[in-house]
Amino acid sequence: MSKRDDRQLGMKRKITRRDFLNGMAVTAGAGATHALMPRDLFAADDADAEKAGGYYPPALTGLRGSHAGSFDAAHALRDGTFWDSVGKPIDTGESYDLIVVGGGISGLAAAHFYRKAAGAGARILILDNHDDFGGHAKRNEFRVGDRTLVGYGGTYSIESPAPYSAVAKGVIEELGIEVSSFPKYLDRDLYGSMRRVPKIFFDKETFSSDRLVDDPWPFPGGETYDLAVAGPDAWAHFMAEAPIAEQARKDVSRLCREKKDHLPGLSAEEQKARLERISYARFLTEVAGMHGDVIRLYQTVSQPLFGLGIEAISAADAAETGYPGFSGMGAEAEALSNERRYFFHFPDGNASIARMLVRKLIPDAIAGNSATDVVLAKADYAKLEASGSAVKMRLNSTAVRVKHVGDAAGAKEVEVAYARGGKVYMARAKGCVLACWHVVIPYICEELPEKQKDALASAQKVPLLYTNVAIRNWTAFQKLGANSIYAPGGYHTHVDMDLPVSIGGYECSRKPEEPMVVHMSKSPCRAGRPAREQHRLGRMELFNTTFETIERKIREQLARTLGAGGFDPARDIAAITVNRWPHGYAYEYSSLWDPFVLEGGETPCEVARKPYGRIAIANADAGAYAYTDCAIDQAWRAVGELGKS
Ligand SMILES: Cc1cc2nc3c(=O)[nH]c(=O)nc-3n(C[C@H](O)[C@H](O)[C@H](O)COP(=O)(O)OP(=O)(O)OC[C@H]3O[C@@H](n4cnc5c(N)ncnc54)[C@H](O)[C@@H]3O)c2cc1C
Incomplete structure (x- = not known):
């Protein structure tokens, strides 16, 4: 396929509300009366940026996630330059019962738990460095024609490999989310009835020719996995068309379809010990005897779940995740369908949970009262700091110093300094929950013991790109019979059509002529290096890649993958939002890279999350587990440590 120029890709074309400057989104939502400029959002002197007309971050396109302007203060702290250029914090004179640093699910849940224990009059301030609340639980909105499309810029769904605790389930129930009712919102038969199936896109750089082939065995972890039922002819199509060695095709069939004990003669415990010490790639080649092309095919299949190949x-x-090769070894995971799993997907993912928590804390900010009406409810950001509200949310505000007033053991108060719009302010509280990323804490809370700071610093996150592309129609997907595409050699390795969920008046796209949000994901890995090194390099890559570069990659990839179905990126792409998460998933311990997993004993997150005086530590990092339930559980523990539970 010939390389397309910028004009063919539509790079120069005006797309819906796309107007950015190296990733800095500068236009506002559909209802905006004027275009918001960066200075409006992160204004040097404007203490009321969120009150500006049209301030509506979910509708911003371009580079979102950790957007430009959100990390400068934290990076300057890390580099030791922050205090050189700012003066003494301006004392706001504000005094709270609790200050929460971090407005993600953990911070919001901490405020919720505290308020329940201390009463509705409890005065709480929540600080977050982003222009929106929810942390990784991020809402993206698009307007295409007369239709509003909603997508998830981070957390996809309520689900967890481990069962939700009573505490986490309690929050979900309090918010009114009936998890078991999910099937009634999901159009489960839409894909199958339209003969759309999962596909693999083999690219010529990796596999010598560009080819779209039926995926006979979609791996768990893809976003539409539960609807990703392989087509009836998928094996025949794969065996005939996949551009890999014939032996590799046979090996894939053997791996996925045969029940075989690849480690005969070992007890279940011995098998487990062996599997914990080798990579899946080595298992496939050295234990299961797979051809090298099988590794090339499946190298990136694990990236959405693990952020690693x-x-x-x-x-x-x-084995635990349900990857093939373990049936017959007693190590196979039991695959659960959506109906049986604790699973719920809102169109904006768990941003709906964040929005419902905000609504509980600051009712005026989001109208409505049910877990379904929240889907279309528009947040009023000007109300996050309403004067009469006991709970306040201050966005665009990075905590830069958290310290006890006096000795931690006897202090009655904590002082929190935060950077906002080029100035530093200070507020006080009786207690503080640090629900922010753990790697930040050693820089903002210097009084913590050194051992604890080291443990906090080790919680380096897993980088990810979650891209939403609003397309004007999906006729190309329909013509090609595809609903999800695994692209082992692609810039984004996974391309998923939206999960067809209609809820609270929001209708999913049912006809190919209608617009839809296509979700694409990428993990910036450096295969062959240790996990943390891969994450570090990937994080740098994400910080250093411009939106323009990513946009070109998206357009090229979609043109090549869907071109045979008539997709024209210049014509069919209405808007692009790239959610950049250099600090993405909480780092989860692995028996391959973290020896203490096999040895037992206290883990770094247990050391990291110890309370210190009037400061308690939450966030999913505190459980080293990248799921919503962990963020909630850790908030519960932290609030309890402050004597409120
Ligand atoms: C792309 C992606 C997809 C995911 N998908 C799922 C899923 O499908 N299901 C699931 O259960 N989990 C999922 N997770 C994990 C889940 O999102 C998290 O476990 C959970 O939302 C974390 O919440 P949190 O509040 O602990 O952290 P965060 O959401 O990261 O919130 C912490 C907040 O603190 C802010 N902060 C940091 N430093 C400061 C500072 N100095 N001052 C002020 N604020 C600060 C951060 O910017 C952030 O906004 C996903 C995560 C990612 C990244």
Whole structure:
């Protein structure tokens, strides 16, 4: 396929509300009366940026997630330059019962738990460095024609490999989310009835020719996995068309379809011990005897769940996740359907949970009262700091110093300094929950013990790109019979059509002529290096890549993958939002990279999350587990440590 120029890709074309400057989104939502400029959002002197007309971050396109302007203060702290250029904090004179640093699910849940225990009059301030609340639980909105499309810029769904605790389930129930009712919102038969199936896109750089082939065995972890039922002819199509060695095709069939004990003669415990110590890639080649092309095919299949390729995840984790090769070994995971799992997907993912928590804390900010009406309810950001509200949310505000007033053991108050619009302010509280990323804490809370700071610093996150592309129609997907595409050699390795969920008046796209949000994900890995090194380099890559570069990659990839179905990126792409998460998933311990997993004993997150005086520590990092339930559980513990539960 010939390389397309910028004009053919539509790079110069005006797309819906796309107007950015190296990733800095500068236009506002559909209802905006004027275009918001960066200075409006992160204004040097404007203490009321969120009150500006049209301030509506979910509708911003371009580079979102950790957007420009959100990390400068934290990075300056890290580099030791922050205090050189700012003066003494301006004392706001404000005094709270609790200050929460971090407005993600953990911070919001902490405020919720505290308020329940201390009463509705409890005065709480929540600080977050982003222009929107929810942390990784991020809402993206698009307007295409007369239709509003909603997508998830981070957390996809309520689900967890481990059962939700009573505490986490309690919050979900309090918010009114009936998890078991999910099937009634999901159009489960839409894909099958339209003969759309999962596909693999083999690219010529990796596999010598560009080819779209039926995926006979979609791996768990893809977003539409539960609807990703392989087509009836998928094996025949794959065996005839996949551009890999014939032996590799036979091996894939053997791996996925045969029940075989690949480690005969070992007890279940011995097998587990072996699987914990080798990667899935090594298991496939050295234990299961797969051809090298099988590794090339499946190298990136684990990226959405682990942020790593199969050479860096353990075979034990692969077995637990339900990857093929373990049936007949007693290590196979039982695949649960949506109906049986604790699973719920809102169109904006768990941003709906964040929005419902905000609504509980600051009712005026989001109208409505049910778990369904929240889907279309528009947040009023000007109300996050309403004067009469006991709970306040201050966005665009990075906590830069948290310290006790006096000795931690005897202090009655904590002082929190935060950077906002080029100035530093200070407020006080009786207690503080740090629900922010753990790597930040050593820089903002210097009085913590050194051992604890080291443990906090080790919680380096997993980088990810979650891209939403609003397309004017999906006729190309329909013509090609595809609903999800695994692209082992693609810039984004996974392309998923929206999960067809209609809820609270929001209707999913049912006809190919209608617009839809296509979700694409990428993990910036460096295969072959240790996990943390891969994450570090990937994080740098994400910080250093411009929106323009990513946009070109998206347009090229979609043109090549869907071109045969008539997709024209210049014509069919209405808007692009790239959610950049250099600090994405909480780092989860692996038997391959973290020896203490096999040895037992206190883990770094247990050391990191110890309370200190009037400061308690939450966030999903505190459980080293990248799921919503962990963020809630850790908030519960932290609030309890402050004597409120
Ligand atoms: C792309 C992605 C997809 C995911 N998908 C799922 C899923 O499908 N299901 C699931 O259960 N989990 C999922 N997770 C994990 C889940 O989102 C998290 O476990 C959970 O939302 C974390 O919440 P949190 O509040 O602990 O952290 P965060 O959401 O990261 O919130 C912490 C907030 O603190 C802010 N902060 C940091 N430093 C400061 C500072 N100095 N001052 C002020 N604020 C600060 C951060 O910017 C952030 O906004 C996903 C995560 C990512 C990244």
